[in-house]
Amino acid sequence: MTLQSLTIRRPDDWHVHLRDGEMLERVARHTSKQFARAIIMPNLVPPVTSVDAASAYRDRIRAASGEGFEPLITAYLTDEADPAELARGFEEKIWVAAKLYPAGATTNSASGVTNIRNIYPALEKMQAIGMVLCVHGEVTDPEIDVFDREGVFIDRVLEPLVDDFPDLKIVFEHITTAEAADFVRDAPATVAATITPQHLHINRNALFAGGLRPHAYCLPVAKREHHRLAVRAAAVSGSAKFFLGTDSAPHARSAKESACGCAGIFNAPYAMESYAAVFEEEDALDRLEGFASEHGPNFYGVPLNEDRVTLERVDQIVPEEVGGLVPFHAGETLKWRFAGG
Numbered sequence: 001m002t003l004q005s006l007t008i009r010r011p012d013d014w015h016v017h018l019r020d021g022e023m024l025e026r027v028a029r030h031t032s033k034q035f036a037r038a039i040i041m042p043n044l045v046p047p048v049t050s051v052d053a054a055s056a057y058r059d060r061i062r063a064a065s066g067e068g069f070e071p072l073i074t075a076y077l078t079d080e081a082d083p084a085e086l087a088r089g090f091e092e093k094i095w096v097a098a099k100l101y102p103a104g105a106t107t108n109s110a111s112g113v114t115n116i117r118n119i120y121p122a123l124e125k126m127q128a129i130g131m132v133l134c135v136h137g138e139v140t141d142p143e144i145d146v147f148d149r150e151g152v153f154i155d156r157v158l159e160p161l162v163d164d165f166p167d168l169k170i171v172f173e174h175i176t177t178a179e180a181a182d183f184v185r186d187a188p189a190t191v192a193a194t195i196t197p198q199h200l201h202i203n204r205n206a207l208f209a210g211g212l213r214p215h216a217y218c219l220p221v222a223k224r225e226h227h228r229l230a231v232r233a234a235a236v237s238g239s240a241k242f243f244l245g246t247d248s249a250p251h252a253r254s255a256k257e258s259a260c261g262c263a264g265i266f267n268a269p270y271a272m273e274s275y276a277a278v279f280e281e282e283d284a285l286d287r288l289e290g291f292a293s294e295h296g297p298n299f300y301g302v303p304l305n306e307d308r309v310t311l312e313r314v315d316q317i318v319p320e321e322v323g324g325l326v327p328f329h330a331g332e333t334l335k336w337r338f339a340g341g
């Protein structure tokens with residue numbers, strides 16, 4: 001018999017961009033509706049580099065997201081990252097992780113790290129205190145083909161990093177390739193990965209389907225079909241190393257539909273529906289709870305959520321716009337509906 005509803009422990013989103021100001025007001029409740037907690041990415045302008053900025057940002061998110069949602073703030077690592085400041089914010093429970101953006105790799109990464117060696121003192125400190133490192137894993141070398149930047153990052157940066165910091169907890173964010181899925185699977189238990197809905201649903205053809213499709217553009221860019229299939233296999237494998245991170249990354253419509261469109265897909269409004277579709281197609285709905293609600297907290301070392309949410313089998317057409325933004329799956333019919341707790 002076909003499953004008509006699915007009740008699971010409330011999920012968390014281990015990678016999301018909530019932005020600030022008016023955009024934060026527009027998007028925050030889409031995330032807080034589905035998820036109990038979320039790892040909030042720090043790539044604001046200016047980036048979140050100090051404990052004070054992080055604390056103030058957390059207050060603004062709490063105000064925008066409403067009761068019952070816990071924003072988990074991250075620090076933005078620059079070449080000047082101060083180990084003492086990182087440790088202070090971690091001890092004061094203002095931030096739970098720090099984010100490595102290779103300078104120039106993605107949206108608002110201009111202040112990112114130019115050479116991984118520059119943050120070795122910060123990483124030593126993080127390793128010592130048990131603070132998680134989140135990584136945007138792409139090299140920025142213009143000689144490297146954009147579709148190869150994740151794979152080359154593994155060889156040039158990640159593998160040496162894992163060797164040099166055997167006790168540092170590392171999350172390889174938004175993986176998109178078979179190489180990344182294999183690397184994480186075979187790495188020590190200190191290494192995990194987040195997986196977005198879009199990298200489970202689309203391959204690079206989606207960027208060019210009948211014309212140039214800015215709303216399918218994010219970074220790392222979607223890859224060939226065999227990579228999508230490998231990332232799917234990892235997500236539904238049941239391995240505790242792979243967990244949910246939407247990378248919902250809203251940009252104004254005008255910034256997406258532009259001669260130089262911004263990278264980022266706004267998937268928050270139908271995030272769980274989108275993941276559920278994938279797990280059902282892979283005949284793995286029984287593994288959705290682990291991926292969405294258990295593997296992430298266990299890796300970060302925080303308790304599992306106690307409340308439950310239900311997904312119902314109801315067709316819903318995703319609108320062309322949500323709050324003036326174009327959501328992932330716009331115009332498509334999704335077969336599940338997030339019905340809350």
Ligand SMILES: NC(=O)N[C@@H](CC(=O)O)C(=O)O
Pocket residue numbers: 017043106107108136217218219220247249250263264265
């Ligand atoms: N994923 C994206 O395409 N964009 C993100 C940045 C990021 O996660 O790399 C953003 O902040 O817009």
Ligand SMILES: [Zn+2]
Pocket residue numbers: 106136173174219220
């Ligand atoms: Zn990123």
Ligand SMILES: [Zn+2]
Pocket residue numbers: 015016017041247249
């Ligand atoms: Zn992101």
